[in-house]
Amino acid sequence: MFWNAWKLGSSLWANGLALQETAMAAAGVIGHRSQLIDSAMRDPLSADVAELGRMVPEKVEAFGKAGSAIAEDWLDIHRDLLAQSRDFATLFAAWPPSPATIARMNQRGGKLLVKMSTAGGRAIDPIHATATGNHRRLQRSTGRTR
Incomplete structure (x- = not known):
């Protein structure tokens, strides 16, 4: 039981960290892309169409x-x-x-608690990877370090 509690805590911590990193990266990406959209609307011929x-x-x-x-x-x-519900129902029978x-x-x-938490983490992973990857790439392209 202790091992499951440790795995659950670790998974919840990692999920929270990934969500925080995703939110921070998304803010940077949105800021950069908002400027791109603004400049594209002002001068469509020189827009960064690839981005x-x-x-x-x-x-x-x-x-x-x-x-x-x-899924x-x-x-x-x-x-x-x-x-689990089948076993729970047998409690009333015997x-x-x-x-x-x-x-x-x-x-x-x-095990269910750990599975639910790791499922959430697996769902966050591709979104986190995309957001943080974009943030790093856009920082390199603008020469920013932060």
Whole structure:
């Protein structure tokens, strides 16, 4: 049980860090691209068409990968939730529950928490990679270090 709690805490920490990094990178990317859009509207012939053309396809790809990851993980989580509910229903049929049933439910419950957290992390990963990658690339292109 302790191992599951440690894995859960580590996963939640990593997810929170990834969300924070994603939000900070997104703010930088939005700021840079807003300026690009503004300059493109003022002078369309000298617009950075390559950068403007990346905006939608990269989001579609990142969110598509995130959706696929969460769908794959959700099937596994759902299977465990059904098994957990089946064991929970047997508690009412045979009271007191056997130590094996309690141990199985306890172990599966801990694993479910970890699976749910890591599923969220796997869904965040492609979005995080795209946002932070764009931020680094745009910083290099403008010569900024921050």
